[in-house]
Amino acid sequence: MRRLGSVQQKIPCVFVTEVKEEQSRKRESQQFRVVATEQVNPVALEADIDCALATEKLDGTCCYVTLYKGQPYLWARLDRKPNKQAEKRFKKYQHTHRSAKGFTWNVEEDFRTVPETWIPAHQVKHHNGYPMPDDLGHIPGWVPVEKDNKQYCWHSSVLDYEVGVALVLRPKANDEDMLEIVAVLLADLMEQTLELIGTNVNGNPYDLVELSVVSVSVARDGLGSKKQPVHFLVSHGSVKFRTPPPLDFKQLRSWFHECPESRVEGIVWHCSDGTLLKVHRHHLGxxxxxxxxxxxxxxxxxxxxxxxxxxxxxxxFASFSALNGCSFSRLQDVHFDP
Known part of the structure; x- marks a missing residue:
């Protein structure tokens, strides 16, 4: 099996999907939902999904480690998207044909500009020297995370380029039930993709909010706070399931409802031939x-x-170093002194 964690393209659903014309539960601006059918995706069967490694799908933003200016660098995900006119034309075509197949792009004119440092993701198809968009009309790609770029300040917070390390959260080597926060050499993460998660990423889905009916008070218990944000990187494929759920639509849906291990955003299967497949809770409604x-x-x-x-x-780095050697019963309990 090749090294886990190479998430360069949009990962297909493990089931055949269909589009329903109703408000998306995942994106407010999206007026349709992509839902899973009970039929297993033929791609999954071809990739021998039954022997695949099932891992937790983490909810953050995708990153990539590769060279920049001759040294290992963290790169942030930046998909090149169509401009307004091209997007309008694309959506009209999709609505008329119920598919994106057959739509013709003018890559030179239809897409928004990106920084000069932008590179397309691996396996992006090229035509006449230009990277071509996927079925969603996006060209997946990456930009290097530089310290002076405020747009990527939370990415920068987990990096120390002078020493060449990154803050990484990973399962402990001799006890995978326990996590550990460590500083890892970027050189040891080369060509891997990772998920940046934490206080200011994707609305902090790991922030538990509970409402007390009696006192009508709100209690927050999650990853960091506005005053003391907490972020780290997690290598894709590193958080494995102890008992993977069966690949059957009805049993999988029941697993998400009933199993304590199922309180996750979704599952990503890593197949032995390098194929990745996923299922998101929203696929199952x-x-x-x-x-x-x-x-x-x-x-x-x-x-x-x-x-x-x-x-x-x-x-x-200083905040975590002050807690060096400390253990917490829950990741949510990691807080720094005022």
Whole structure:
């Protein structure tokens, strides 16, 4: 099996999907829903899905580690999207034909500009030297995360390019039920993709909100806060299921309802030939987020000994280093002193 965690393209659903013309539960601006049918995707069968590794789909933003300026760098996901006129033409075609197949793009004129440092993702098809869009009309790609770019400040918070390390959350080697926060050399993450998760990413879905009917008060218990945001990277494919659910539509839906291990955004299957397949709760008509997540409820230890040598440093590395050697019963309990 090739190295896990190469998420360069949109991952197809493990089931055959269909489009329903009703409000999306995932995106407010989307007036249609993509739902799973009970038929297993032929791609999954061809890739021997029954022998695949089932891992937790984490809810954050995708990142990639590769070279930039001769050194290992973190790159942020940036899909090149069509301009307003082209998008309007594309949507009209989709509505008329109920499909994107056959639509013709003028790649030179139809797409918004991107930074000069932008690169297309792996396996993006090219025509006449130009990267071509996928079925959604997007060209997946990456831009390097540089310290002076405010747009990627939360990406930057988990990086120290001078030392060449990143803050990574991963299962502990000798106890996969426990997580650990460590500083990992970017050189050791080369050509991997990872998920940036935390306080200011994707609305912080790992922030548990509970309403008390009696006191009408709101209690927040999640990853960090506005004053003390918490972020880290998680390698794709690193969080495995102890007991993977069966690949049967009805049984899988029941698993999401009943199993304690199912309080997750979804599942990603890593097949031995490198094929990736997924199922999201929204594919099954289920809510996300929905109460306390399994991920946020796992115990965690912090191991950053010797990472920070400057006592005047005031960043995320310093905050975690101050907790070096500490363990918490839940990831949600990791908070820094005021």
């Amino acid at each position: 289920l809510k996300w987020p929905d109460g306390e997540s399994c991920f946020g409820n796992r115990s965690v230890g912090i191991h950053l000994d010797g990472t920070v040598e400057d006592n005047n440093r005031r960043d995320l």
